[in-house]
Structures are given as structure tokens and as C-alpha cells.
Amino acid sequence: MRITLAQIEAFYWTVQLGSAQKAAYHLNLAQPSISLRLKDLGEALGVELLERSSRGLIMTAEGRMLLPRVKSIMAEIQSIQQRDSALAVVGAIRVGLAEGFAVNCLAPLLAGLLEDYPSLEPEWVVATSTTLEASLLDDKIDVAVLLNPLGHEKLALKPLGPQPTHWVAPASWDMGSAVEPKDLWDKPIISNPPPSAMYRQVTHWFALAGIQPQKISVCTSVAVIPELVAAGLGAGILPTAMALRYVAEGTIQMLPSSPKIENGRLFLGSRAGVADQKIMAVERTTSRVLKKMRYLEIDNNNSTLDNPMA
Missing domain, CATH: 1.10.10.10 (Winged helix-like DNA-binding domain superfamily/Winged helix DNA-binding domain)
Known part of the structure; x- marks a missing residue:
């Protein structure tokens, strides 16, 4: 038999x-x-x-x-x-990434998709999160990693976790203990323009003390902001993983702050009601890669970040 x-x-x-x-x-x-x-x-x-x-x-x-x-x-x-x-996951998919996230994660995410779904053809769009939300609604992209999205009834949002964030300043600035809003309100601040997630994070931090920063210089590129900070042109907030690169070079310093700057919240966004195998593939690989990188586990309150030379 x-x-x-x-x-x-x-x-x-x-x-x-x-x-x-x-x-x-x-x-x-x-x-x-x-x-x-x-x-x-x-x-x-x-x-x-x-x-x-x-x-x-x-x-x-x-x-x-x-x-x-x-x-x-x-x-x-x-x-x-x-x-x-x-x-079976075959063909092109338009993937948007919030720029601060893309600087740190695009390369390992692309490698992960090539490994997990070799027949998938991702087309990358890097922009601010608010721009990506609009692109999702206009059907210009299929899926996006968003930071602190504004939200819309036509969008489906799945939480990925926190993106650790830190105040940064030029290494040449003489900043002592934990900075408060009163210590930075009269100094130049560099941020993405409103209503970006970064701008909302900055203004919310000052608002907690009932203060408005005297001067905010806007820059549409997250990747350029640390270059401006390193050149001594102002302070800003950055994803901690991005800031650590410049700290290692000695060009910027991460500032312990009181109150702590709020971490960003990362979401995977797509149009509501769309069931696409390719979108689910991107979701699975993104979660796997972030876990492997331990990207969401960088402790924003860790003493070694508050004093990177410790």
C-alpha cells in the first residue's frame, strides 16, 4: 500500500x-x-x-x-x-516613507523586501508624513510609513511603534543641564514646515510651558536639518538614530530636556477598504525589519543618550 x-x-x-x-x-x-x-x-x-x-x-x-x-x-x-x-507577491507597489524614517531604515527595508518577496518591485517615495497622507488619499502611492499622521476616515492606520526623538543643538553651543522651553525659546529653531509632524512636536513642547519660540526656520527636508544644526545655525528635533550619527562625528549634541520631547508614533497607512497582498507583504517585512534593527527600542530616556560621552 x-x-x-x-x-x-x-x-x-x-x-x-x-x-x-x-x-x-x-x-x-x-x-x-x-x-x-x-x-x-x-x-x-x-x-x-x-x-x-x-x-x-x-x-x-x-x-x-x-x-x-x-x-x-x-x-x-x-x-x-x-x-x-x-x-505570488508580484509586481510594482508604490511605497512612501516619512523622510526621517527613510534615512535610517530605507536600506534595510529594501534588503528585507528583496529577501522576503523577490518578485515585488517597490517604488519609493520619500517625503514628509503629511505629504504622504495626501498622496495616499489621491491614489499616488499604495502604502506609507507615516509619522504622527493627522488621520482621515479614508485611511487605514496600523501602529508600528514609537520613533525615539531628541532635541539636538550645535556642538559649539554651551548647553548645561536639561534644557527647558525657556532655554530655547529665543534661539533659532529649524523644523519642517507646518502642519508636519516635526513642527507639531516642536510647537507642542514649547506650548507645554505656555511659550512660543521666537524664530522657527522651516526646511522641507529632514535629512538637511542635521546638516544645518551641525553648521551652528540652530537647534531642532531629530529621530534619535539619525542624531547619533552626528553625535559620533562631534558636530552636534543631543540635549536632555524637561519636559522630554515626545517620541513620534509610526504607522503603516493605506487606503481604507483596500485588501492588497502586496500591501500586506510590505507590512510584514516592515515589522520584521524594525524588530531586527531594534529601531523602536532606542530609549529616549536613557542616560547614555542624555550624555552621549558617558
Whole structure:
């Protein structure tokens, strides 16, 4: 008698779930079908694989010897299915990234997508989060990583986690202990223009003390802002991961602050009601890559960040 994959599958799930009835439910089959497959597998091998006891079905010695090989077969099948699923994700997808996020994460995210979904063809758009929200609504992009999105009923937003954020200033500035709004209100501040997430973060921090900054110079590029800070032209807030690069060069300093600057909140946004396998693929890989990078785990309150030379 020939051994079939259906028989092996019935044996595997019966053992995993503890009963033929549960295996049948899991495989969407009638219990007699599972029992028949188990019987046929035993006859094909010429041994008893399972026996009844007061605790239900248990493996015989022969069943225990067979189980590791069955697990290996099932693992290989699962691997093939996952690979086939990845290959089924084919074609172009327009992916937007908030610029501060893109500076730190675009390269590993692209590498992750190439590894997970080799037939996917991402087209990258890097801009401020508010610009990306508008592009989603206008169907100019398919999915985007957004920072502190304004939100819209036509958008579906899935939280990714916090993007650690820090005040930064030129290394030449003599800033002592934790800065407060009164320490920075009369100094030049560099920020993305309103209503960007960065601008809202900056103005909210000052508003907590009932203060408005005297001068905010706007710059549309997050990536250019640390260059301006490093040149001594003003202070600003940046994703902590971006700031650390310049701290290592000795051109800017991260400022401990009171109150703490609020971390940004990252979301994966797409148009509401759109079920696209490619969007779900981007979501899965983004979550995996961020976890691998530990990007969301940089502690904004860590003493080593408040004193990078410690």
C-alpha cells in the first residue's frame, strides 16, 4: 500500500492536537476520514502507530520513532508553501516613507523586501508624513510609513511603534543641564514646515510651558536639518538614530530636556477598504525589519543618550 501525504498530515495533526477529532476540525475534514487515513498509514508501514488509552490516543513506540521524520516532512511542506506565497507577491507597489524614517531604515527595508518577496518591485517615495497622507488619499502611492499622521476616515492606520526623538543643538553651543522651553525659546529653531509632524512636536513642547519660540526656520527636508544644526545655525528635533550619527562625528549634541520631547508614533497607512497582498507583504517585512534593527527600542530616556560621552 502506498503512503500518501494526506496520511502523514493526519498522523502529524492527530499527535500535535491530541485527538483525531481535533485533527479533523483543523483540516476541515470529517473524523472518519482522519481515522481511515491513520489506519491506512499504519497498514502501509506494517505497524501500529497509535493506540487508545484512558487519556485518548497515544503513540506507540513505532509512532514515536516515526514522528521526527513526519515533522521534517511537514516543515519542508510549510517552507514550500511560504516560498510559493512569497513568489505570488508580484509586481510594482508604490511605497512612501516619512523622510526621517527613510534615512535610517530605507536600506534595510529594501534588503528585507528583496529577501522576503523577490518578485515585488517597490517604488519609493520619500517625503514628509503629511505629504504622504495626501498622496495616499489621491491614489499616488499604495502604502506609507507615516509619522504622527493627522488621520482621515479614508485611511487605514496600523501602529508600528514609537520613533525615539531628541532635541539636538550645535556642538559649539554651551548647553548645561536639561534644557527647558525657556532655554530655547529665543534661539533659532529649524523644523519642517507646518502642519508636519516635526513642527507639531516642536510647537507642542514649547506650548507645554505656555511659550512660543521666537524664530522657527522651516526646511522641507529632514535629512538637511542635521546638516544645518551641525553648521551652528540652530537647534531642532531629530529621530534619535539619525542624531547619533552626528553625535559620533562631534558636530552636534543631543540635549536632555524637561519636559522630554515626545517620541513620534509610526504607522503603516493605506487606503481604507483596500485588501492588497502586496500591501500586506510590505507590512510584514516592515515589522520584521524594525524588530531586527531594534529601531523602536532606542530609549529616549536613557542616560547614555542624555550624555552621549558617558
